[in-house]
Amino acid sequence: MERVVVIGAGHAGVQVAASLREAGFTGAVTIVADEDHLPYQRPPLSKDHLHEASAPLPLRGRTFYEDNAVELLGGLTATTIDRARNAVTLSDGRILPYTRLVLATGARARCLPGVDEAHPGVHQIRTLADAEKLRGALRTARRAVVVGAGFLGLEFAAVARGKGVDVTVLEAGPRVLGRSLSRRWRPTSGRRTRRTGPGSCSARASLTCSCAGTPSKGCGTSGTFYPADLVLWPWEPTRATTWRGRRVWRWRTASSSTRTCAPRTPPSWRSATARLRRPEPGSIGCLESVQNATDQARHAAEVILGSAGPYAAVPWFWSHQGSLRLQIAGVRGPADATVTLGDVDAGKFSVLSFRDGLMTCVESLNRPADHLAARRLLGSDHRPTLDDVTVPGFQLKAVAAGLAPAAT
Amino acid sequence: MPTVVFHHPDAPPDVVEAPAETSLMRAAVQRGVRGIVGECGGQAMCATCHVYVHPEYLDELEPIGEDEDEMLEDTAAPRLERSRLGCQVPLDDARPEIHVDVPQTQV
Numbered sequence: 001m002e003r004v005v006v007i008g009a010g011h012a013g014v015q016v017a018a019s020l021r022e023a024g025f026t027g028a029v030t031i032v033a034d035e036d037h038l039p040y041q042r043p044p045l046s047k048d049h050l051h052e053a054s055a056p057l058p059l060r061g062r063t064f065y066e067d068n069a070v071e072l073l074g075g076l077t078a079t080t081i082d083r084a085r086n087a088v089t090l091s092d093g094r095i096l097p098y099t100r101l102v103l104a105t106g107a108r109a110r111c112l113p114g115v116d117e118a119h120p121g122v123h124q125i126r127t128l129a130d131a132e133k134l135r136g137a138l139r140t141a142r143r144a145v146v147v148g149a150g151f152l153g154l155e156f157a158a159v160a161r162g163k164g165v166d167v168t169v170l171e172a173g174p175r176v177l178g179r180s181l182s183r184r185w186r187p188t189s190g191r192r193t194r195r196t197g198p199g200s201c202s203a204r205a206s207l208t209c210s211c212a213g214t215p216s217k218g219c220g221t222s223g224t225f226y227p228a229d230l231v232l233w234p235w236e237p238t239r240a241t242t243w244r245g246r247r248v249w250r251w252r253t254a255s256s257s258t259r260t261c262a263p264r265t266p267p268s269w270r271s272a273t274a275r276l277r278r279p280e281p282g283s284i285g286c287l288e289s290v291q292n293a294t295d296q297a298r299h300a301a302e303v304i305l306g307s308a309g310p311y312a313a314v315p316w317f318w319s320h321q322g323s324l325r326l327q328i329a330g331v332r333g334p335a336d337a338t339v340t341l342g343d344v345d346a347g348k349f350s351v352l353s354f355r356d357g358l359m360t361c362v363e364s365l366n367r368p369a370d371h372l373a374a375r376r377l378l379g380s381d382h383r384p385t386l387d388d389v390t391v392p393g394f395q396l397k398a399v400a401a402g403l404a405p406a407a408t
Numbered sequence: 409m410p411t412v413v414f415h416h417p418d419a420p421p422d423v424v425e426a427p428a429e430t431s432l433m434r435a436a437v438q439r440g441v442r443g444i445v446g447e448c449g450g451q452a453m454c455a456t457c458h459v460y461v462h463p464e465y466l467d468e469l470e471p472i473g474e475d476e477d478e479m480l481e482d483t484a485a486p487r488l489e490r491s492r493l494g495c496q497v498p499l500d501d502a503r504p505e506i507h508v509d510v511p512q513t514q515v
Contacts, residue, residue: 041449048450057449061440116448290454294447325475327453368478375482 002027005080005096008104009033010042011290014059015297016102016304021068023305030068030096031138036075037128038062043290046155047320050138056128056227100304104297109290122231125152137230143164145228149176151319156232158321166303168226169355180317181363182332183353244248287331289317314379328370330361331379339389341396342367350374350396354386373400375377410499413433413507414441414459426503432508433457433494443510450495452476454459456515457494457509458483485511 004012004020017029033039040056048054065072073090081101082087088096106126117124123134134156144160146153149171157167171178188334257337295313302308317328324347332353342349350370353361362374373396377383388394412435414422419442426435436444436457445456452475461469469492471479476496482485492508499506 043449043451057434057446058438061438068442158413290447290449313509318448318451320451368475369481372478372482 002099003097004029004102005098006102006104007088008102009035009072009074009105010104010106010293011059012106012293012297012300013102013104014039015294016104017068017070018060019094019298019301020304023072023301023307023390025301025305027099029068030079031070031072031316032076032096033072033074033401034077035127035129039072040128044151045128046125047159049128049131050135050156050159053132053135063231066307102300104293117233119231121229123231124233125156133271134232136228138163138165141230144168144230144232145170145226146232148172148233150180151177151180154321155319158324162229162322163229168228170226180328182336182338182353182361190326209273229315265392278342287315289315291316313399314375314376325366325368327364327368328361329364329371330359332361332363335385336360339386341370341389341394352384352389357386359383359385359389369397373397376400376403409490410501410503411505412436412450412499413505414444415507415509416443417510422497426499428499430457430499432492432497432499432506433496435499436494441510443514444494445514446495446515448495452479452493452496455479455493456509458485458514459492459494460488460511461490461492461497461498461505463490465503465506468500469497472496483511484513484515 002025004016004025004027006016006029016030020029027110031039037056038058039060040058044057045369047077049056057284079091082089083088086098086101088098088101097271100367110157121137123137124130125134138160141160143166144157146157146169149169153169153373157169168175183386188322290317291313296311299308299311299313314329315331319326330353333355336353336355339352339354340349341352345352348366350362350364350367352359352374353363362370362378364371364374377396377400382399382403384394384396384399388399409427411426412424412426412432414424414436416422422436422439422441424435424439424441426438431450432436433444433446433450435441437446444459445454447456448454448456452473458480466489472492473496476493479493483491494508
């Protein structure tokens, strides 16, 4: 009998099981989860979940697993993959044979030298346990240092500031959200973030942290010492897919599939950091988002069932930081031309990116209509051109409204 | 506890009890109601918890907010007068029961 084993129970791992069953797959489906909770939603961990003790939002109710005959093995990790025998060994010694194996283990926080990760004042946000520990620490914290001005760090900073904590964000790059937003955002995102989010942003700090001494710790950066009683080390993913410390999977770069390139290796991919072919031929990038995890999972299920076409989902992403609502559709390239629509001073605008004259990406601040229109347009054969958007009165929403409804 | 009845196009309804303040989406997802996805975790960002509220309950609900209104423009199933996002509709002790239709598709 066909048996799909999924390692990892995040958004992707659970979605692949759901998509297999929705498509009528009748073989066995087993999910191996290292945590012992019902698999849960991750985005609230850095937002609502830091505010109040609430039950985690499950990705699917318990009855989903029962009704769909999806076996959920919680509290276990996979220790060995035997590709010759098509079997996975679990941490309790049990051996799971498979006909198809899916790796959906997600990413781990990047480790830098000098950081004592075991220090009680050093936090990450990856799991429910991390978020609960962090929420507890926020009750008494007075000064927090966030290492890295990425989405997670800034979302946490906004929550912590709202609770009256003095927050300093340290960033090694020249600007806030540098890996995620186009250069056009430099002045605005920095200013807005400072106003409503973190206490200060320190650009170009070299990241060496020392966390010796209790109860108060410090982060030394470029010789400056930032005392803090809470250090957040947000989840910035490691780049390589690793298995027991060794990089074992390489991604096929020549096709837009989610398969690994190892011979006879079934479809497998990392969940939140699945590598996706960027619009430039041959180049790949990492996208850490719920949308990418679930769409890649849907695609992987189709690959298993033999019904997959090329992977073509439009990437999209969102972040809430205080009153800021940031949404991104598409993937920009480093050399893309940009055009800004909307009112920058009022904090409601979108930055549109173009390559070879065609729209590639729309980054919106408090303009959800632009975002939704962009998602539809980027997935269609009617992407706006640079010439289109420079016409006075141009609106993404109006162009998207002209698409056939099936174009979403 | 308030009760939500989720009517399906092709299956018997799901009757779900959940505490007040719980959103309709959360009540559905926790119980595993088919057809309610809630992909973004209740942030009004994904429009995958779209429901059609039965007309007799529409007036009792808080009006549609700006964000929800925008997101309803992008639902997979057609938007109707009685369309709402389940994540933006909290249950209320003052309304012991509410009936909604689950659309044919969310994604």
